[in-house]
Amino acid sequence: MKIKLNEIPEDGRQYSLNRETAELNGTLEDLISQNDYKISLDIRPLNSRDFTVNGQVSTKTHEQCSRCGQDFNFGVEKTIREILIPTQEQGRTGKYAKSASHHVTDADEEVSVTEYSKQQFDLGEFLHEAIALEVPFNPFCDDCLQPENNKAFIYDEKMGEEQKPNPFSALKGIKID
Template identity: 45%
Template sequence: MKLSINLAEIPEEGRTYLWDTQSGEANAVLADLIGKNTYSAEFTIRPLNSKDFEMSGKISTKIPDQCSRCGTDIQFPITEKYREILIPKQDQPRNSKYSKVNHISDLSGDETDFCEYEGQNFDMAEYLHEVIALATPYNPVCPKQDNPNCSIYTNPEPEQGFIYNEEMPAEKPESPFAALKNLKLN
């Protein structure tokens, strides 16, 4: 099983790959995220010049999880598209002109991302692992068709806010001056 791709072997017109559970290229790497679920990844890598490559593709799978609202075990579907420019790994000393703080505000939805590779090999299985991990929702919810009567939450629409209608007990606070009443002055 080949986990990394030798970029020196990519022809000028590019190469398309189809990795899935049957072919098994990334089974061991993805097992901690997807368990025994199947996956299908199709991607194309083509050279832009002698060192840089364009990679684009899509991965589809399911991850075992629990609904954050009702606790039901679910198989949450993940389908992610990606587009990256693969560049050789460069040393970036702290004070170099290429060093930059990575911050979420620097990202925009339409931009192509850059990914580094070492030597002539790119670890595609590890890349797919990260794509799935980043696509995993923080608070997954039951799809409507799987559990239309998710009993705990009152608003079944995942795109709207989640609210519990629980009233807080009304507790009358003690006066801040009550402690002064027991003070004795000499």
Template identity: 35%
Template sequence: MKIRLNEIPAEGRKYNFDRQTGELNASLSDVIGNRDYSVEFFISPIGNAYEMRGRLKTTVDEVCSRCGYEIELPIDRAISEILFEEDQEYRKQESASGNHSVDFLSDGPSMIPVRGNVLDPEEYTHEAIALSIPSYPTCKPNGECEHFDEVSQVIQRLEQESNLENEKKPVGHPAFSALQGLSLPSNDKDSKN
């Protein structure tokens, strides 16, 4: 499915996608499997660009980065984008300004280039879900782990067992243990002088 942006009326148009409507099911299967999802957004023209606002909700299967337990990670993301036509001609020169941080725009809408005034909601939603998954997911949304105490006890026990095994091991490299009983022959010339 493709959305032709130049066919959207001046008052805008609302779009809803979910598991029952099915338009995005195939494209989202590798990120969310058969889980339910809800994507709704409203697109309206603003000059020579388009504003897209809405909400994306689903869950993904992840592994907690602190305890290793499998978790269902909820995704609830606000959609706030400015869609603009991307020129085919790319800039062929170096940038006049350096690599400047633009932190003051972090809460505002993102800029999304489109080609031919066509938005692919499958591609957009797939990417939005993938970017919403944190690098280090945890059991609880505040970054804490509900199994942390249990895992800490297991780690302590394993460290103690490892320390006991290390104490029992002989000191030194095992390859040199064969040389322990050998002695160097004495040089008789040096002892006579």
């Protein structure tokens, strides 16, 4: 589902997508199977080139528990706060050209940036990735997440992100008289 950004009016356009409106049924099928989804988004120009995408995604992905193997639905509730910018032509190898999405922190709210090209934004692909990112690498069903089982199966949601060492940690334990 591609959005022609040059057709978005100045005061924005609202999108309401679900299984009945069916636009994304095929795109999301490998993630959510036949589960319901409710996506409401507002896309509007920020300036002459950039756009904001704000909204909410509510669905359940179809998962297999990595502990007991049973199929279960993993609830996804995600707030979308995205800024779309035109692809930066870097020329040569351009290290920015490869990663389409960068995360920046705006005060205490996380906003991420996605590049678009040719005045088109692939909303389906964007939402597919946004939902997929919410699913932990090793998902556990509700039974395996019961409090008594919890301790052994804590997973780190930050796993994979670069762990930045605290420059002051080396100072811990040093006693100053």
